[in-house]
Amino acid sequence: MKALCYNGVGDLRTERVPDPAILNPKDAILRVIYSSVCGSDLHLINGYVPTVMQGDILGHEFMGEVVEVGTEVKKLKKGDRVVVGSIIACGECSYCQSQAFSLCDNSNPHAWMLEKAYGDSSAGIFGYSHAFGGYAGSHADYIRVPFADRGAFVIPEGISDESAVFVSDAVPTGYMAADMADIQPGDTVAIWGCGGVGQMAIQSAWIKGAARVIAIDREPERLRLAREHGKAETLDFSKVNLQEALREMTGGRGPDRCIDCVGMEAVSDSFAYYYDKAKQYVRLESDRPLVLRDAIMACRKGGTVSIVGVYGGLVDSIPMGAAMNKALTFKMGQQHSQKYIPELFDHMQNGRLDPSFLFTQKMSLDDGMKGYDLFNKKQTMRVVFAPGGVA
Amino acid sequence: MANEKRPVSDVLGMGQIEPEASGSSQINVGASERILSAAGGALLLSYGLRKASFGGLLLAAVGGYLTYRGTSGYCPMNERLGRNTAQEDEIVDAIEISKSLTINKPREEVFKYWRQLENLPRFMFHLKEIKQIDPKRSHWVAQLADNPFAKVLGSVEWDAQIIDEVENERIVWKSVEGARIDNAGEVRFIDAPGGRGTEVHATIQYRPPAGQLGGTIMKLFNPTFKQMVKQDLRRFKQLLETGEIATIKGQSSGRTKENESLEKPSSEYATVQEKHESLML
Numbered sequence: 001m002k003a004l005c006y007n008g009v010g011d012l013r014t015e016r017v018p019d020p021a022i023l024n025p026k027d028a029i030l031r032v033i034y035s036s037v038c039g040s041d042l043h044l045i046n047g048y049v050p051t052v053m054q055g056d057i058l059g060h061e062f063m064g065e066v067v068e069v070g071t072e073v074k075k076l077k078k079g080d081r082v083v084v085g086s087i088i089a090c091g092e093c094s095y096c097q098s099q100a101f102s103l104c105d106n107s108n109p110h111a112w113m114l115e116k117a118y119g120d121s122s123a124g125i126f127g128y129s130h131a132f133g134g135y136a137g138s139h140a141d142y143i144r145v146p147f148a149d150r151g152a153f154v155i156p157e158g159i160s161d162e163s164a165v166f167v168s169d170a171v172p173t174g175y176m177a178a179d180m181a182d183i184q185p186g187d188t189v190a191i192w193g194c195g196g197v198g199q200m201a202i203q204s205a206w207i208k209g210a211a212r213v214i215a216i217d218r219e220p221e222r223l224r225l226a227r228e229h230g231k232a233e234t235l236d237f238s239k240v241n242l243q244e245a246l247r248e249m250t251g252g253r254g255p256d257r258c259i260d261c262v263g264m265e266a267v268s269d270s271f272a273y274y275y276d277k278a279k280q281y282v283r284l285e286s287d288r289p290l291v292l293r294d295a296i297m298a299c300r301k302g303g304t305v306s307i308v309g310v311y312g313g314l315v316d317s318i319p320m321g322a323a324m325n326k327a328l329t330f331k332m333g334q335q336h337s338q339k340y341i342p343e344l345f346d347h348m349q350n351g352r353l354d355p356s357f358l359f360t361q362k363m364s365l366d367d368g369m370k371g372y373d374l375f376n377k378k379q380t381m382r383v384v385f386a387p388g389g390v391a
Numbered sequence: 392m393a394n395e396k397r398p399v400s401d402v403l404g405m406g407q408i409e410p411e412a413s414g415s416s417q418i419n420v421g422a423s424e425r426i427l428s429a430a431g432g433a434l435l436l437s438y439g440l441r442k443a444s445f446g447g448l449l450l451a452a453v454g455g456y457l458t459y460r461g462t463s464g465y466c467p468m469n470e471r472l473g474r475n476t477a478q479e480d481e482i483v484d485a486i487e488i489s490k491s492l493t494i495n496k497p498r499e500e501v502f503k504y505w506r507q508l509e510n511l512p513r514f515m516f517h518l519k520e521i522k523q524i525d526p527k528r529s530h531w532v533a534q535l536a537d538n539p540f541a542k543v544l545g546s547v548e549w550d551a552q553i554i555d556e557v558e559n560e561r562i563v564w565k566s567v568e569g570a571r572i573d574n575a576g577e578v579r580f581i582d583a584p585g586g587r588g589t590e591v592h593a594t595i596q597y598r599p600p601a602g603q604l605g606g607t608i609m610k611l612f613n614p615t616f617k618q619m620v621k622q623d624l625r626r627f628k629q630l631l632e633t634g635e636i637a638t639i640k641g642q643s644s645g646r647t648k649e650n651e652s653l654e655k656p657s658s659e660y661a662t663v664q665e666k667h668e669s670l671m672l
Contacts (some may be wrong), residue, residue: 001643
């Protein structure tokens with residue numbers, strides 16, 4: 001089959017690789033219909049993630065058709081049109097049973113790598129470096145899905161392939177951000193980052209009862225989408241004093257709930273690595289760590305900072321004194337797709353959530369590198385690969 | 392330094408058992424004899440290995456034996472003859488590994504699976520086979536890495552004896568006298584608080600052969616042993632909780648087979664990890 005493989009920093013190639021096979025009884029094989037790019041892929045491609053290997057197939061946000069199931073797959077069957085959560089979870093460990101699927105004990109075959117860096121391991125993720133399991137990603141004609149009965153959800157009638165693909169990651173991540181923010185009636189919610197995840201957090205904040213939503217970015221097109229599809233008020237942080245603007249917009253109180261959809265978006269399996277590189281990171285990615293700092297400073301006393309933008313290692317100069325003395329609550333984590341997907345379908349069917357506008361560019365797998373370049377330069381919201389052809 | 396701290400088993404009130412010092416952890420070859428033996432052995436070994444023939448292998452085998460005898464100070468022949476050319480008996484200190492993991496299954500089920508010793512190689516990848524000889528005694532065969540030394544050595548095998556057992560609570564075993572690697576261990580099964588499943592606490596002690604025969608034996612029992620034990624426990628947990636072991640071995644990638652290096656047998660984690668760390672620094 002064809003697959004988009006990592007070959008070194010900034011070097012993706014569409015290659016011929018063997019078709020995937022069922023390796024475990026709970027596996028299924030999918031024919032990929034759509035596979036989207038994601039902001040976190042950029043850090044893999046740009047070489048910030050140490051456990052990506054030459055030949056790895058990228059991609060973790062996808063939907064498709066079931067073509068083969070393992071002997072222990074009970075619910076799925078051939079021909080099912082499904083979307084698969086980006087995070088792989090067994091469904092049996094104590095974390096899965098308490099719905100914290102991204103903390104799954106059993107889905108990461110390289111648990112020892114993450115344990116070294118984090119003290120314990122989290123779940124495996126498709127196409128997302130070997131520290132997170134090294135699972136082959138979805139930018140391919142076919143993909144193997146472990147624990148398929150848990151991770152793959154049959155897409156209900158009335159939800160298009162073009163919308164469903166984002167139920168893999170962008171929608172549940174944005175939704176979880178709003179869910180963790182503990183939004184109360186009358187709350188003002190500030191959301192940093194208006195990419196796919198941020199746009200979904202905006203819509204989700206309304207569902208969770210926000211009275212006002214303020215979206216923050218510097219890309220005019222993304223801010224326009226936040227206004228148009230998210231009905232959010234918008235702030236271009238490159239054009240205003242953000243702290244002052246947020247405070248004055250909220251009568252001097254500050255936003256009740258602050259959501260970080262930006263993050264450092266980098267992973268590592270070693271603290272030592274970050275100890276040496278953290279400051280370099282700050283210089284390289286000057287605006288990235290600012291989001292967390294900004295959110296802490298802007299948040300009202302007793303408010304919540306909800307973090308879904310990915311952090312990988314150590315961060316510098318976090319105003320812990322402000323967080324402590326303003327009695328802030330921090331909530332964070334990788335998304336628990338298996339927990340949220342059923343209710344997301346419901347919200348989508350009832351028109352409360354609509355990710356279809358994120359689908360801005362359809363491309364063939366052969367144009368993989370070009371697609372990521374376009375996305376990297378923020379010239380398009382989301383490039384989505386269609387391995388079956390773009391016609 | 393880490394190795395000056397109290398062993399974990401001490402904190403847990405475990406680890407009262409010590410492996411017998413029988414086989415190679417004893418030193419029964421005198422110093423000058425060891426040096427001669429090692430030097431001569433190394434010569435034969437390197438010469439033998441360069442000859443890719445049966446004769447070469449045979450030479451290498453003899454060389455390997457002499458090197459082993461020299462570097463380890465232990466000679467099985469001496470042992471059998473009751474001959475000891477060392478000044479005094481020296482015993483290599485036992486090394487202890489303690490690891491634990493919580494499994495989301497009832498204690499009875501967890502104990503039962505482990506007690507069926509034939510199950511262990513299903514999740515302990517460094518083991519090839521365990522055969523139960525009688526209710527207390529078993530024969531263990533370890534998997535050696537695929538290299539010339541391993542071929543010369545054959546497999547590492549030993550007999551173990553369960554010396555204490557309380558159903559659903561604990562199993563204590565020791566290798567019987569004459570094992571190439573003297574080892575002992577204890578596994579405890581404890582109810583985790585609040586219905587959180589079963590805690591499995593494993594403590595393993597072994598006396599390494601004082602010398603290293605081409606690192607082949609030490610490859611099994613090297614500093615990453617700890618990680619290996621943890622990975623073993625993890626796979627045990629995966630098997631019990633999900634019925635399968637998470638893997639990417641055999642999946643598609645743009646790599647050729649030879650480059651597919653991360654899914655190695657657990658005994659080789661050290662190599663992968665070092666490579667990985669140097670990559671990051």
